[in-house]
Amino acid sequence: MRELPAARVLSQVALRDHLPLLLEAIADMMVQSAPPPAEDALGSVPDVHALERLGEGFDLRQVVTEYRLLRRCVLRLWAARGLEGSPEATAVFHDAVDEAVTASVTRYMRARDRTFQALDSISAAAIGSPDVSSFLPQLLQVLQETVPVVDVVAVLVCEGDLLRVESAVGVEVKKDWRGRVGEGLSGAVAATRQPVLVHEQATDARRISPLLQAQGLRAAYGVPLLLDGALLGVALMGSRTSQEFSSEDLLLFRTMAARTTSMLARAQAHAREQQARAEAEQSLARLRASEERRKRWEEIFTHLGVGVVLTRVQDGVLEDVNPAFARMHGFTREELVGRPLQDTFAPESRGTLSRHMGVADSKTHHEYESMHLRKDGTRFPVLTHVTSFRDESGQVVQRAGAFMDITQRRVAEAERQRLLSGIEAERARLAAVLEQLPVGVLLAEASSGRLMLSNRHMERLLGTVFTPEEDLRAYGASVGYHLDGRPYLDGEWPLARSLLRGEVVEGEELDIQREEGARASVLASSAPIRGREGTILAGVLTLVDVTPLRRAEAAARQAAEFGEKLIGIVSHDLRNPLNAIHLSVTQLLHSEQLPPREQRAAARISKAGDRMKRMIEELLDFTRGRLGGGIPIHRKPGDLRAVVRQGVEELEAAWPDRQVLLHVEPGRYEGEWDAGRFVQVVSNLGSNALQYSPPGSPVTFRLKDEGAAVVLEVHNLGLPIPPEALPHLFDPFRRAASEGGGLGLGLYIVEQVVKGHQGGLSVTSTAPEGTTFRLSVPREGAGPPGPEAAGPR
Structure with missing residues (x-):
């Protein structure tokens, strides 16, 4: 048997383990007169022997060879000892051996087919499942389905002195469960590296693993998973219904455990390979990233605009310099590498170089300024x-x-210092100017509205000390009033409008409440201060105190109103005695008994009375214009030619020794006019022209039709009106020259009558051309005044 390859590793006991039982059964058959059938007499010995040999790796030929050798040995012993049995006994012997061979071969074939089927299922489950976690549950499921009595199957992986459950079927296991080598069934299998079988765990002295103890198992079987002498783990199976596993079941379990070992080893190898590959890829990625960083740093080092050098610690020699450092000093890189760093320093800075290097070595980095030397000596x-x-x-x-x-940087710093000095000087001058300004000035920041600057006049105007405010809401603490008495809201203040909306406010009059409670009238002006992009950076406010001016205006207005009322009362009351004088003089002039001398005196009295009457009427018109909203105008349809001709005729009668001309151009002169007031205009303008013109020169009236308006021009020669008198020519109680009498109300009344007709009045006066008054009156009373209604030009 030792010549068989499968038997060379077997021990002597393994070679003869089942032979005594077999020979004893054959001997019993040979001595019986009526031996039982061979299959009954031999029992399970051939089956067990076949399964044992299948488990040891014997092929079918080797199993048959073992029986042939057994037969030969027996026959030789008989021949050597001279023992020859009866033909019946010899036939029984040969029939028994043949039956043993047949039973072994049959059992061998059946067990092998079952094992192959299980292995095929395992192989199919393992295809495409290189990792342990995926194929182990399928393998254990196949084992449980192949061996009906098996209820629990588990595989534990060895991790040092501990066993960890890798996979289990038929039992719930915690993920962190660990068992120690040497404890329980699995620990005993791992410690001895031999299979362990427990038939009845309740009575067996060996306690099964805590993993299986709570499952109610009767029998359990553990097999070590060995690969080249190394323990990979332990495979366990257990049954709740049976206390015995068949030899075929044990053989099948050991076979599947061996296959599990190889797959587990392969999976572990695959996992190690995957891990090694991942580590290699990570290492390669790190290497590539490092190479990329190195290349980037080389690019930065080469193209950086700042000079960079690497120096040796021992002697300060330049090991490498970038192009920027070389250009900075006027050298090439080759000229600088290998030279001491101090050669690039100016002589006055070389003495401090060692000290700076010492400071740099004592901390992470050091920064300092020094003078350097270029190749050309600068x-x-x-x-x-x-x-x-x-x-x-x-x-x-x-x-x-x-x-x-x-x-x-040095140049820019010097320029900055110069600019700062200039700014400070300008700021000082501005502050001095602001302090001396007779108006209050306030500066606020956009868009918060924070008050930044104020002068002393503003503090005196507000009656409080300036305090910076943070935002526009603080403006509500100040009390201001519109001219109609409404208080100012936060966003209505001129400065707030300039900051929020960019509005420019000019001369807005308002009343402010001082700190002590008194009110002051001010003119507020504000404007935004914009940057280059047009954004509002700040706002400035100026306040001019017009309280004394408003008081003076009020006093003057009261005095004027009083004087105008007085003039109106006086002129009205003077009419009664003047009318009595006029009637008496008229009666005297019509008396034929009055001597010529007294007639001349009465005529002078009559002219003086007429003059006083005109003066009183002018005073009354002036009073109506100032107190009654203007001289009243009553327009009625009529022809303006007749009105002007009437006025001219009255002038001719009053000035018989002067020439008064009237030129009426072709056209239409019908319209709505106040004829009496227009006669007054003709009389005042004509009297004014006759009074201020040479005695021999004519006064000319010219009437023109200009469509929607009618124009009347009054022209006279003589000295021109002084230019300084033209702006005030139509003011009341003023005269262009000192000659002549009257109150100076004639031209004022003319202007008021023309304005009452929604017309315009102008005057031109030069030495060569003389003086011309030009008035334009629309035909209809409705509509705004004409373009010349603003006054004299």
């Missing part, structure tokens, strides 16, 4: 940043320096 300021690199022991092994030319 000097320039540089800002240097030094970083010291250390090894694992903390020893400085290299230094890196970054160098920036700060020439422009």
Whole structure:
């Protein structure tokens, strides 16, 4: 048997384990006179022997060979000892051996087919499932279905001195469950590395694993999972209904455990391979990233606009420089590498270089300024940043320096200081000007509205000390009133409108409440201060105190109203005695008994009375114009030619020694006019022209038709009106010259009558052309005044 390859590893006991039982059963058959059938006499010995040999790796030929060798050995022993049995006994022997061979072969084939079917199911389950967590549950499920008496199957993986449940079928296991090697059934299998069978766990001295103890199992069987002498884990199976596993079941379980071992090893190898591949890919990715970073740093080092150098610690020699550092000093990189760093410093800065390097070695980095030297000998300021690199022991092994030319920075700093000085000077001058201004000035920031600046006049105007406010809501603390008495809201203040909406406010009059309670009238002006992009940066407010002016205006207005009322009363009361004088003089002039001398005196009295009457009427018109809203105008349809001709005739009668001409151009002159007032206009303008013109020169009236309006021009020669008198020519109680009498109300009344007709009045006066008054009156009373209604030009 030792010549068989499968038997060479078996022990002597394994070779003869079932032979005594077999030979004893054959011997009993041979001595019986009527031996039982061979299959009954041999019992299960051939079956068990076949399963044992199948489990040991014997093929079918080797199993048959073992029986042939057994037969040969018996026959040789008989021949050697001279023992020859009867033909019946010999036939029984050969029939028994043949039956044993037949039974073994049959059992072997049946067990092998069952095992192959189970292995095929396992292989199918393992296809495409390289990881343990996916194929183990399927393998255990196949085992449970193949062996009907098996209720629980589990595989535990060895992790040092512990066993962890990798997969289980028929039992609930906590994910973190661990068992120790040497404890329980699984621990005993792992410790001895031999299969362990428990027939009845309730009476067996060996306690099964705590994993299976609570499952109510009767029998349990554990097999170590060994690969090249290394323990990978333990496979367990158990039954709740049976206390015995058949040899075929045990063989099948061991076979599947062996297949589990190989798959587990393969899965672990695959997992290790995957992990190694992942680690390799990660390492490769890190290497590529490191290479990319190195390339980026090389690009940065090469193209950086700041000079960068690497120096040795021992002697300060330049190990590498970037192009910017070389250009900064007027060298090439090749010319600088290998030279001491101090050669790039100006002589006056080289003495401090060692001190700065010592400071840089004592901390993470150090920054300082120094003078450097170019190749052409010129000097320039540089800002240097030094970083010291250390090894694992903390020893400085290299230094890196970054160098920036700060020439422009120095120039810019000097310019900045100059500008700051100028700004401070301008600010001081502005503050001085603001303090001396006779108006209050306030400056606020946009868009918060924070008050930033105020002058002393503003504080005196408001009656309080200036305090910066944070936002526009604080403006509500100030009390201001519109001219109609309404209080100002927060967003209505001129400064708030300028800050919020960019509004420009000019001369807005308002009343403010002072701190002590008194009111002041002010003119407020505000405007936004904008930046280059047009955004509002701040706002400025000015307040002019017009309280004294308003008081003076009120006093003057009261005095004027009093004088006008007085004039009206006096002129009205003078009419009665003047009428009595006029009637008496008229009666005397019509008397034939009055001597010529007294007649001349009466005529002078009559003219003086007429003059006083006109003066009283002018005073009454003036009073009506000031107190009654203007001289009353009563327009009626009529022809303006007749009205003007009437006025001219009255002038001719009053001035018989002067020439008064009337020219009426072709056209239509019908319209609505106040004929009496228009005669008054003709009389006043004509009297004014006759009074201020040479005696021999004519006064000309010219009437024109201009469509919607009628124009009347009055022209006279003589000295022109002084230019300074033209703006006040139509003011009451004023005269262009000192000659002549009257109150100076004639032209004022003319202007009021023309305005009452919604017309316009102008005057031109030059030495060569003389003086011309031009008035334009619309035919209809409705509508606004004409374009010349604003007054004299």
